[in-house]
Amino acid sequence: MARTGTAAGTPRHTRHTPADDDVSKRLLDSAATLSYDPAAEIDWDAPLPEDAYGLNPEWSTLYGTALWDEMTVEQRVTLTRHEVCSIMSTGIWFEMILQQMVLRDQYLKDTGTAEFRFALTEVADECRHSIMFARACEKMGAPAYRPARSVAHAGRAFKALATGELAYGGILVAEEVLDVMQRDWMRGENVLEIVRGTSRIHVVEESRHMKFARQEIRERLRGAGRARRRAAATGIAAAAFVIVSSMVNHGVYAAAGLDTRRALAEVRGNEHRKAMMRTSSRHLMAFLAESGLLTGPSTAVYRRIHML
Template sequence: MTTAVRPSEPTREEFAERLLKGSVKKSYEPVVDIDWNAPLEQDKFFLPPRMCTLYGTDLWEAMTREQQIEMSRQELVNVLSAGIWFENILNQALLRDMMHKNPTARTTHYSLTELGDETRHMLMFGKTIGRIGGVPVRPRLHQRMVINALPFLFRGSILWGAALVGEEIFDALQRQILDDPDLQPIVRRVMRIHVTEEARHIQYARDGLRRSVPAMPRYRRFLLANLQGVGGPFYRHLFTLPVVYNRVGLDGRAARRTARTNPHFHEASRASFAPLAAFFEEVGLMGGLARGMWRRAGFL
């Protein structure tokens, strides 16, 4: 079953205009809206313990609180680094897509607004990594080559689907930690800014898919409904990189095996994917192959 856009609903141009007005009312400039000189607080985590991939395992229990805090710092650095590379892909795709669009359209203007938001998010993530004393987790050369090739493929419905896979899982994770009093204040502030602005981006991508799916050829719908499942193994790989565990003195490969069998990590993964899974079901874009990939990766 698919959800068609009803005649009474706003047009794509009207929807973009509404988001443009929202952007004027509530947007941030991280360079001035975050106190980058504020000291880090002692004995506070960078991610909630329950969201760390090793939480609840024997490895985690054997750590001191200081080691657990360091583990949370390295996992946050990994997440922020991934955010930077994904925003890079999205920005390239938006720019290439706009080359074929009407520069006077409200949809084009909102795409430009989103591009500006994402550029500021990249700056914010980079400054945060530096402020907390982290070292970015960089993709390898062959991975960077793939990243630079992806924007050539991301257009139309594929762009919206990829944007949702890249944004909604991080968004769901961030919403769980906005008001955690045991977190570093700078982390809470960064998450608050990102969630506020990302909500508009998610609305825009969801609206784009809702409008395009009903008229989509069957073969294209099948392709998109199953291609998005690649996100499952990708995220499992991303969240359990051995280098992150190596940085806190653990055996990276052994720690990765432990994390991937950790029921607490699976629970956090399912919670992060739940809103997006429900949306894919709603619009008819949860294919059998995709469902299997997400399930094997621990997200369903």
């Protein structure tokens, strides 16, 4: 929702309207009345029940496979705890990318706008979320799962180069997919309370971030031609591929005492998992289609990672 030029002084041809300001003002009002401090909201000292899962079993990458049927309850619990910590670690990684992109986008902008204030509010939220996820993983005894080196380098390039609708599109992909999962986790009666609590906080606060990202994408694309939309669609799909492919680290299977090679083979053929991914991506795909960001090449990418 930029009204000023870029840092280098080049005019930015966005069409900022009073309605755009109203969106940011409403999001600021929401943040003022409905925000949480994880340090106070979560009982970090409470013991973890041995039989509580890290996420709803239905969201496990192995649920619905022959291997899942062979696993002991202890292995299932251990696997889901490591899976959720891997997803949280991926969330931390991308939240750090997100913060840098948002700050760069707001560099030298008009500090008197509601957009500027909400953008910094979002960065503050993401800092708290990253700390919250890191603390939850430490509590569950999981290692710091990191993306592969090639993915980490791709993330560096994305955060340095992505701007406008591409940057906010990548942000929206990460937030939308995790949002659907966490809405289930926070209601899971057999899920660890620490996961339910962190999920509740994240769902409430990320709903504002998703609205902000959608509004930014709409504004940046006003008057955009077909070529620009196709280029953005391809870039966002590439970001989605990297994010989704990196959510569950291969190390989670060894942590549960499983044969990693067999586990990965079962995951690749897991139709239940593919259906869950399509469910979690439905609203995102609808928005991308509405925005002209669902093209033939991007659709092929989304189908490959089972988002369509």
